[in-house]
Amino acid sequence: MPLHYFAVDDGTDLSDLAWQRGGYDVKGLTNLYTGDDARARLVLRELRRRVGDVTSMRAIGFCVSVEHAHYMARVFREAGVDALAVSGSSTPEERATALRRLKEGDVRILFAVDLYNEGVDVPQVDTVLFLRPTESSAVFLQQLGRGLRTSPGKAVLTTLGFVSHQNANFRFDTRFRALTGVSRGAPQHQAEQGFPFLPAGCSIVLDEVVQERVVTSIKRNSARAPPRSSTRSGRRRRTASRTSSPSADSVCGNCSAATARGRTCAAAPGRRRDRPAPRRPRC
Known part of the structure; x- marks a missing residue:
C-alpha cells in the first residue's frame, strides 16, 4: 500500500515539559493539547x-489521553466532521459499535487512546493522524499499520504527524529508521535530501521547520552515541592477538620449534602443557 507521510509543525513547545521514564508527562501533554484550540484548528486545516x-x-x-480524544472528537464534530472518541475505558460494545460505524461510513474518524495499536482489522482506514509524540518506534509502526491494509477503492494511505518542538531527549532518528528501513546514520542524509529513496508511490514530506528540527535532533543523538568503529577495532585487536605468530611461551625451549598455544614438543617435558602435545619425533 503506497504511503504518503506528511510531518507538520504544530506550533507547540514541549522542550520544558516534564520528561519521565523515557517519555513526556501525560498530564502535562493533555493540558497543553486540550487547551490549544489553535492546534486543533491546524489539524483540521492540514487534514483538509x-x-x-x-x-x-x-x-x-x-491521542495522548482520554480527555484529549474527547476534546478532538468534539472539535471535529463542531466543524461538521462526524467523529467519536474511544479508549481503554470504553465498553466492548462501545468499541465494536464505533468500529462498525467507521467501516460503514457513519463516522469519519475515531480518536483513540490505548486502543487500535494492533489486532484491529479495518482495511477501509485510509488516513492516520499522529496527534501525540510517540517515543516508541514499535508503537509508531503498529499504529501506522492500522492503515496499511488494502481495500477496494483505496489507493493510498495518507498519514499526518503533528510535530512539536521536542525535549532534547526525544529521538527522531529511531522513528525515521523504522519508517524507511535505513541503517544508523542514514536518516540524517535522507531527511536533508527529502527522502528520495522510497518505494514507488511512497513519499515522506517534512515541512521546512520540521525538517530542520529532525536533522538537528538526529545530529545531536548521533554525537551522543559511542562510535561503532571503536568496538570493531577492539574486536580486530583481540582477533589479531589470537591469530598472531607464536610468542616466546609457545616456542619449544629445546629446539625453537613453533608449537600451538599451550603445547610443547616432546623434547621440553618440563614446560606447562594445557593440552596434550601431539605425537611428534624427538628433536
Whole structure:
C-alpha cells in the first residue's frame, strides 16, 4: 500500500515539559493539547489540505489521553466532521459499535487512546493522524499499520504527524529508521535530501521547520552515541592477538620449534602443557 507521510509543525513547545521514564508527562501533554484550540484548528486545516474531502475518509487519530480524544472528537464534530472518541475505558460494545460505524461510513474518524495499536482489522482506514509524540518506534509502526491494509477503492494511505518542538531527549532518528528501513546514520542524509529513496508511490514530506528540527535532533543523538568503529577495532585487536605468530611461551625451549598455544614438543617435558602435545619425533 503506497504511503504518503506528511510531518507538520504544530506550533507547540514541549522542550520544558516534564520528561519521565523515557517519555513526556501525560498530564502535562493533555493540558497543553486540550487547551490549544489553535492546534486543533491546524489539524483540521492540514487534514483538509492533504485529504481533500474529509467527509469521505475513514480515519484514526491517536491521542495522548482520554480527555484529549474527547476534546478532538468534539472539535471535529463542531466543524461538521462526524467523529467519536474511544479508549481503554470504553465498553466492548462501545468499541465494536464505533468500529462498525467507521467501516460503514457513519463516522469519519475515531480518536483513540490505548486502543487500535494492533489486532484491529479495518482495511477501509485510509488516513492516520499522529496527534501525540510517540517515543516508541514499535508503537509508531503498529499504529501506522492500522492503515496499511488494502481495500477496494483505496489507493493510498495518507498519514499526518503533528510535530512539536521536542525535549532534547526525544529521538527522531529511531522513528525515521523504522519508517524507511535505513541503517544508523542514514536518516540524517535522507531527511536533508527529502527522502528520495522510497518505494514507488511512497513519499515522506517534512515541512521546512520540521525538517530542520529532525536533522538537528538526529545530529545531536548521533554525537551522543559511542562510535561503532571503536568496538570493531577492539574486536580486530583481540582477533589479531589470537591469530598472531607464536610468542616466546609457545616456542619449544629445546629446539625453537613453533608449537600451538599451550603445547610443547616432546623434547621440553618440563614446560606447562594445557593440552596434550601431539605425537611428534624427538628433536
